Amino acid sequence: MTRPPLALIAGCGPGLGAHLLQHLKEAGFEAFGLSRTSGADPRILPLDLCDPLAVCETIAGLIGRHGAPRLVIHNAARLQIAPFESTQASDFEQVWRDIVLSAFHLGHAVIPAMAAEGRGAFLVSGATASLRGGARFSAFASAKAGLRSLTQSLAREYGPKGVHVAHVVLDGILDTAASRALHARPTETMMALDDVAQAYLTLAEQPRSAWTFEMDLRPMGESF
Secondary structure: OOOOOEEEEEOOOOOHHHHHHHHHHHOOOEEEEEEOOOOOOOOEEEOOOOOHHHHHHHHHHHHHHHOOOOEEEEOOOOOOOOOHHHOOHHHHHHHHHHHHHHHHHHHHHHHHHHHHHOOOEEEEEEEHHHOOOOOOOHHHHHHHHHHHHHHHHHHHHHHHHOOEEEEEEEOOOEOOHHHHHHOOOOHHHOEOHHHHHHHHHHHHOOOHHHOOOEEEEOOOOOOO
16 A cells, blocks of 8 residues: 655644645645644644754654655744844844754755655745845844745755755735734735645646746735
8 A cells, every 4th residue: 555645844833834734634645743832733743943953853753654755844934023223133043043944954854855756845935025125024034035045046956856846925914813813804815724725735746847936825905
């Protein structure tokens, strides 16, 4: 019996990460989430993506049991909105570590195994801030822009080896419980998590003759 392909969602929180996990499970993947806090779901493994030894050990164990991943999604982020003069160097560095360094460690752990098999997709969650900085977003925007550049480099290096590396710009507000509590706006103006999850899966399953590097998603009516 053929075993289901392995999928990993790094940064598997209660919003988009949890929806990606469920969506991929329903699509036939053996899906696991990676998060600093695992909670009660046995599919979500506790892992600090900024700890290279822990990342290597956890991923090696998963690959040993399930084979090289067919799909890996980097969804880890730390949003900081603050005036530049009140942004501490330690905060600036931590945002960079959680967004960029975590992707570096994750890529080191999974991409060589994917390239050895000549297949798989490594998808990275971006944001509007990946493309332009805004007032009070100095830490977040610079990290998201760095993550986008890292993803571009990986796409150019590993695309010829069969690994589809792509960047997803989430240009809108995700429809989560936290967003509904924070933003006084109709849910139809936000991004439905099931629809976003399906877009990730569609991107991962593109044929090799027509790969997309960057896909931007936004709700109807969102200005851009």
